[in-house]
Each structure stands twice: as structure tokens, then as C-alpha cells.
Amino acid sequence: MQKLKLYQALAEAFVAEGVDTQFILMGDGNMHWTSALQKLPGIKTVHHRHEHCAVAAAMGYHVATGKIAAASVTCGPGLTQLTTALPAAVRARIPLVVFAGESPINAKFYNQEIAQLPLVTATGAHYIQAHSLPRMHEYVREAFHVARLERRPVVLGVPYDLQTLAPATTSPYVPSTRYIPNGGRPRPDPELVAALVAKIREAKNPIVIAGRGVLHSGAKSAVEAVADRCGAALATTLPARGLFDHHPYSLGISGGYATKLCREVMAEADLILAFGARMSYYTVDGGNIFPQAFVAQIDTAPRGLSEGALAANFFITADARVTAEAILTELDATLGAGKPTAATVRTNELAHRIATELPDDHHFEIAPGLLDPRAVIRMLDDVIPKDWDIVSGSGHQSYFNSQMRGRPPEKFCAIREFGAIGNGLSYAIGVAAARAEGRNGKVVLIEGDGSLLMHIQELETLKRHGLRVLICVLNDGAYGAEIHKFRHTGEDDSGAIFGRPPFEAIAQGFGLVGAEVRDLARVPGLFDEFAAQGEAGVWNFQISDQVVAPTMRRNVVRGHGKM
CATH class of the missing domain: 3.40.50.1220 (TPP-binding domain)
Incomplete structure (x- = not known):
């Protein structure tokens, strides 16, 4: 009989902590652990195309479920890709545990070796170096205890040569929930x-x-x-x-x-x-x-x-x-x-x-063939059922979708504490993984063109896993925040203008459905078509670059230039 390996024991410990979904990008530093976890009953695995996206998807999963989230990356360059996602999770107080490989502890040379602890610590996340075989259960328990009690991400770094050894103990794993103090609800003076x-x-x-x-x-x-x-x-x-x-x-x-x-x-x-x-x-x-x-x-x-x-x-x-x-x-x-x-x-x-009253009634001149993003959001709010999840991307466009009404906070995912664009698609994947029983997730991502392009490869993740997300791109052909800041100061805005990508064709290239929208009267029919089929899709809304969100109008006047 094949002896139990440490990576198998660690995978079982994660399940004992309540993990039911993992978001990963596999490399040699985590491949044995992720494969072992994937084989355990009740585990759902989402394989990503970028490490950042795996952690960001885990963040979206937590927002959708309230559960502690789990992600995994390999060592070295796999870990360094997390230095934008981790501070976002820290500032949003999202409890998640990242299983990360470390370079082999007994190797004389390893070309992916890097000091992972200071990198993670700099983001505000907690790092655990799991270098002692007898203490492996303690390391996992500490990771989940810190994540739950302090509501922040924890990275558990395990050298991958240690992972293939036999565990030093066969004692049953005791989960961190046994150690969480329950002092009741704090009462006021x-x-x-x-x-x-x-x-x-x-x-x-x-x-x-x-x-x-x-x-x-x-x-x-x-x-x-x-x-x-x-x-x-x-x-x-x-x-x-x-x-x-x-x-x-x-x-x-x-x-x-x-x-x-x-x-x-x-x-x-x-x-x-x-x-x-x-x-x-x-x-x-x-x-x-x-x-x-x-x-x-x-x-x-x-x-x-x-x-x-x-x-x-x-x-x-x-x-x-x-x-x-x-x-x-x-x-x-x-x-x-x-x-x-x-x-x-x-x-x-x-x-x-x-x-x-409308949230914002400021008048802007809209060129023929283009749409007012405020009108786009009002139409989407009317057409999309209130029980569907809305995932809000970041950047200038995010003000508009925040004004949707009648949608419970449990069905609205907006993680903005770090101010980084490029996360919306990953968050939506995490929400869809939480909702996609029978591949019937009712999830809508509302995102800007520049932000979506930063991790456009994750459309392939949607397709491969059969996750149904409706992506509504508010496409102004630019980095919206920057063009409005340039224009306010009278500077040349051409460096922030990149043209209007054909997102509907890009979606079709990934095997998804897509449509360009220049007439809002099309939206109810498009939604009926989307709801009737099981594929993810992209609607490319051609919006005016003249409409400035109220928060931007105020901030540029104050001289902040920040969203």
C-alpha cells in the first residue's frame, strides 16, 4: 500500500477547515497538493491562467458565500504575481488562505528561489514558513486561525521537496474552529x-x-x-x-x-x-x-x-x-x-x-452612435432580475453601476479598497463558482474596457469551466479616469486613448457569445437570448467618453485626481 504523503495530509487538513473550492494556477511547487485536494470528495477546482486571478477569484468567492476562501500558486514567480491581489484582500478584510510552494529547502540551487516572506509581509498579509515536518498541522491551523480571527489573507509557504515526504504524525487534524474564542456579542456600556x-x-x-x-x-x-x-x-x-x-x-x-x-x-x-x-x-x-x-x-x-x-x-x-x-x-x-x-x-x-430623482442629471453632449453610461446602467437595472449577482469592476465607470437599486448587498460584489483596476473578471469567476450549480450561475460583471483587457485571458477560464457570466463592458475606448483628469488640466489626453476593441469578436474567439450594443432598445431581447442559453457572453456597450462621473468631477476640482 502506498504511504500517505505530506501533500495529501495537508490537503485533508484544508478540507477539515471547511474548504470546498480552490482557485489555482498549478506549478511544480503546488502541483501535488492541488491534485490531492482536487481528488477529495466535494472539492471544486477552478484552474486559472494567471496567479493574481486565482487569488482575486477567491476574494469574489468569499464575498458571495461568506466562507473562508482558498487559493494556490507555485513558488517564486508564482508568488510574486500576488503582490497586487494580496493588499486588496488585506484592505477589504477578506479571510483567505493561499497555499504556496516554496523552493526546495534542501536544494543547493533553484532558479525560482526568492525570499517570499518579506514580499508577502509588505502587502500586509500574514506569511507562515512551514519548514518543520512535525509542526505541519500547527502551520495549517495557524493559517486558518489568523485568517478567520483577523479577517486577512494568509500565505502558507511549504517547500515542495518536503511536501513529498511522509507526514511526521498520523494524529487526526484538529481544525482552527476549535480554537476560536466565543465570547458572545460585545455589549455596549x-x-x-x-x-x-x-x-x-x-x-x-x-x-x-x-x-x-x-x-x-x-x-x-x-x-x-x-x-x-x-x-x-x-x-x-x-x-x-x-x-x-x-x-x-x-x-x-x-x-x-x-x-x-x-x-x-x-x-x-x-x-x-x-x-x-x-x-x-x-x-x-x-x-x-x-x-x-x-x-x-x-x-x-x-x-x-x-x-x-x-x-x-x-x-x-x-x-x-x-x-x-x-x-x-x-x-x-x-x-x-x-x-x-x-x-x-x-x-x-x-x-x-x-x-x-436621477442620481446624476448633469447634461453632456453625446455623439450619434454612442451611449450615455448612466442610461446603460438604468436599462440594465430594469432588465436584469434583482436576484442576479452584480459584480462591479473598478475605475471611472464603477460609479455608474453603484447606483443600481433594489439589489441586496449579498448580491453585489464591489471590492475597491486598494484602487486597482483589472480585477472584475476574476471576482466574477469567484462569484460564478459559488453560484454555478448546474452551470446556471446568474452573474453579471459590469466593467470598463481598459480594466477588462488587463486579464482578458480569463475568458478562457470561463469557457473551460462552463461558468456563465454576462460581461457588460462600458467601452469608452480609453482609460476613463485619466482622460478626464487630462482634460480638466488642459493637457493632451491622447496617451490615455487606445481605441474601441471589438469585445464581441474577442468573446467569440474564446468560444463565448458576444454582441456590440449602440441601441439600448436591443437590450431586453439580448437578455432573453442570453438567459435561454448556457454560455458566458460579452456585451460591448459603446459609451461616450464625454460623460464624467460626479465623483470625478468633484475630485479633479479638489485636485485629488483619485477615484
Whole structure:
């Protein structure tokens, strides 16, 4: 009987940790491990054409499922390809474990050898050098423990000559979940709740902002009840967008992607109640969106100093749901059950404007044969069912699709914390792998032309794995952010203009379906055709390069030049 190899034992340990899908690019440093994992029951494997894309797809998979994600690359150049994906996962606080080969520990010379630990550490991810045979189970357990508890990516580096040895122990693997402390939901200090309620009672223009912490806590209903009880308008961070879209007083996204109306209302806010939100630079739009407000942050780990600025004026370190319930109780106790606060922000006029006004109504001249990207998104929002997943790419075009309404945050994947373009297709593959039972994933990627081209080879991954994704390219023939910055300063923009690639033909070259769209009346029929067949497809929307997103119009005026 063939003896168990270490790579097999390590693969079994990953399964014991709950891994059911791996995103990989195989090389000699990880080929034995990935093959062993692929053979285990219930494991789905997605083979990519670029290492960066394997990790980015794992990120999308986590956003779609909430599960810890697993990716794998080989040593040396395989690992160096991750130095853009890893910081994106770090800043988005995505728990994933990357199994990486290391060069053979006993080799005198190996041409792919590189010091992997400092490279990974520089990205903010955690690196584990697994060099001791007796401690291999401990290394895996530490990797998953750190990923889960700290919500950040971990790279487990195992020299590939060690992987082919027999494991030093035959003891059963004990998963990291046995070591995660369960202290219950952190409860708020009653004195702090009382002090905050005193502020709530007197606020005339309060606004509740919900972040991802509300989703993690299951606090949606409780937070919405707080807003209703104190007469507040509602808003969300970008990752939690859509959470309150059903509510007549939901303003949408706070921060750089806020609508014209949202900015108008927030400019008059005197109290912000931020539940489970980091209050990042983007959520507060660099401090410009609610300049008069007293900001209270309720979070399990609030930070007074966030990205160089004061995050809030008042902090409660506690769980979002428990704190919201405590606020409701305190309001009834001190104000009287059902008695209104001083809030006046909710009016019939505001509800009507929320329901009827466009996110951005600035006029632009659109040349014949080209489309306004805002109209493209409105059409897609009307045609695509609300239960389909929307994956948002990055860059200038990403503002437009963020304004889609009535889509739950669990069905909207937007990872933007590192500001890197080129990730959307990989994220969509990860979401599709999570949803594609029977190859019937209902996933739409909305992406820019420049960003999509950066990893266009992953169309072959879609085809090979039979993953059905509808890719809507907002094609302005340029790097949109850069041309608008050039034009604002009066500089030559030709260096950012590259022409309009025929994405429909590119898709067909990969064996997918494709269509060029210059008339939005075609979209309902195209969608019916797409839904009726099982292949991934690309719609090439020819959009005007004259339409400038509001966030870009503001930022270039401020001189930031950043999305």
C-alpha cells in the first residue's frame, strides 16, 4: 500500500477547515497538493491562467458565500504575481488562505528561489514558513486561525521537496474552529448608550449609516428600527449598498459615490449614527459630505484615527445589533414609548425626491452612435432580475453601476479598497463558482474596457469551466479616469486613448457569445437570448467618453485626481 504523503495530509487538513473550492494556477511547487485536494470528495477546482486571478477569484468567492476562501500558486514567480491581489484582500478584510510552494529547502540551487516572506509581509498579509515536518498541522491551523480571527489573507509557504515526504504524525487534524474564542456579542456600556440617546432625542437631521458590520451582525432590522424610531434618513457604505433600498427614506451610498440628493441631505445632517462602518476616507468623502454632523460610531473595533482623520466624535465598542436594541430600549425609557424625537428630516417631499430623482442629471453632449453610461446602467437595472449577482469592476465607470437599486448587498460584489483596476473578471469567476450549480450561475460583471483587457485571458477560464457570466463592458475606448483628469488640466489626453476593441469578436474567439450594443432598445431581447442559453457572453456597450462621473468631477476640482 502506498504511504500517505505530506501533500495529501495537508490537503485533508484544508478540507477539515471547511474548504470546498480552490482557485489555482498549478506549478511544480503546488502541483501535488492541488491534485490531492482536487481528488477529495466535494472539492471544486477552478484552474486559472494567471496567479493574481486565482487569488482575486477567491476574494469574489468569499464575498458571495461568506466562507473562508482558498487559493494556490507555485513558488517564486508564482508568488510574486500576488503582490497586487494580496493588499486588496488585506484592505477589504477578506479571510483567505493561499497555499504556496516554496523552493526546495534542501536544494543547493533553484532558479525560482526568492525570499517570499518579506514580499508577502509588505502587502500586509500574514506569511507562515512551514519548514518543520512535525509542526505541519500547527502551520495549517495557524493559517486558518489568523485568517478567520483577523479577517486577512494568509500565505502558507511549504517547500515542495518536503511536501513529498511522509507526514511526521498520523494524529487526526484538529481544525482552527476549535480554537476560536466565543465570547458572545460585545455589549455596549449603558452610560454611553444613555449619552448617545440624549443626542438622538435632540437631533433634527439624523442619518443612520450602515456598513458591513451590520451584515456580519445580522443587525439590519434592528438598525432600521432605530432609524424609524428616531426619524432618521438611512444610508450605507459602498460594500453594504442596497441594504435599505426598500425604504422610502434611503439615500443610498454615503461618500464619494453619493447621489446629488444624498449629498444635499447629508450637508444638513446634525447627527450621524454609523453602525458597523469603518468610516473610511471614501465613506466620509474626505470629510466633505456631512461637515456639520456629530458622528457616533458603533463598531466592535472602532478606530479613533482612520486614514489620517478623526473617524467620529463618539464611540461605542460593541456589536451593532445589541447596541441598536439597547438604543431602542433607552429611547422608550427616557422619551416614552412611541413619542417622537425632534427629528424633521423625513418629509413627503424627501420621499418623493428619493423615488423620482436621477442620481446624476448633469447634461453632456453625446455623439450619434454612442451611449450615455448612466442610461446603460438604468436599462440594465430594469432588465436584469434583482436576484442576479452584480459584480462591479473598478475605475471611472464603477460609479455608474453603484447606483443600481433594489439589489441586496449579498448580491453585489464591489471590492475597491486598494484602487486597482483589472480585477472584475476574476471576482466574477469567484462569484460564478459559488453560484454555478448546474452551470446556471446568474452573474453579471459590469466593467470598463481598459480594466477588462488587463486579464482578458480569463475568458478562457470561463469557457473551460462552463461558468456563465454576462460581461457588460462600458467601452469608452480609453482609460476613463485619466482622460478626464487630462482634460480638466488642459493637457493632451491622447496617451490615455487606445481605441474601441471589438469585445464581441474577442468573446467569440474564446468560444463565448458576444454582441456590440449602440441601441439600448436591443437590450431586453439580448437578455432573453442570453438567459435561454448556457454560455458566458460579452456585451460591448459603446459609451461616450464625454460623460464624467460626479465623483470625478468633484475630485479633479479638489485636485485629488483619485477615484
